[in-house]
Amino acid sequence: MSDRAPVVVHILLVEDDPGDVAYARDVLDDHKVRNRLTTVADGLHAMACLRREGPFAGLPPVDVILLDLNLPGVDGRGVLNMIKADPVLARIPLVLLTNSTLDQRMLSDLQLPADMYMQKPLDFERLVQLVRRFDDFYLCVERVAIPS
Numbered sequence: 470m471s472d473r474a475p476v477v478v479h480i481l482l483v484e485d486d487p488g489d490v491a492y493a494r495d496v497l498d499d500h501k502v503r504n505r506l507t508t509v510a511d512g513l514h515a516m517a518c519l520r521r522e523g524p525f526a527g528l529p530p531v532d533v534i535l536l537d538l539n540l541p542g543v544d545g546r547g548v549l550n551m552i553k554a555d556p557v558l559a560r561i562p563l564v565l566l567t568n569s570t571l572d573q574r575m576l577s578d579l580q581l582p583a584d585m586y587m588q589k590p591l592d593f594e595r596l597v598q599l600v601r602r603f604d605d606f607y608l609c610v611e612r613v614a615i616p617s
Contacts, residue, residue: 478504481518481531483548484566485510485540493535505529512543516551519558534563 484490490508497506507528509515515536518525534552538545545565552558 478532479529480504480506480533480535481515482506482508482535483510483512483515483540483545484508484535484537486537489537489566507531511541512545512548512551515540515548516543519552519561531561534561535566536563537566539568 482490482493484493490510493508494506497504507518507525509518515534517523518528519531519534521528521530536545536548538549540548543551549563549565552561552563
């Protein structure tokens with residue numbers, strides 16, 4: 470048994486709907502989730518956060534990405550393509566957020582490279598399962614610094 474405290478997972482929520490962002494925060498707060506949640510409303514800020522540039526320079530690396538596809542400017546597909554083209558960012562678990570089960574089936578059929586599809590509003594139990602799997606992994610393996 471390890472004496473180390475569990476790793477605090479840094480979740481990036483890329484969502485432009487303030488109601489969905491508020492709901493996600495409330496769900497995490499209601500369930501006493503202690504993970505760090507960073508929210509951005511568009512693709513350019515998502516990429517800046519993932520690369521820890523500009524106002525995001527002091528943040529720890531993102532561990533899990535929750536990505537809405539319908540974003541202003543660079544949409545979720547554009548963000549997904551940029552993430553998957555970067556070998557470091559491509560290793561981050563990514564959940565695509567959809568508006569319906571029909572969207573989930575369509576996205577699955579398109580074979581977009583996501584680890585999971587989740588219907589909005591956030592399904593807390595599925596999110597917890599994903600974060601726990603990730604957290605358990607890092608309890609056993611030390612985080613390695615990735616050069617910038």
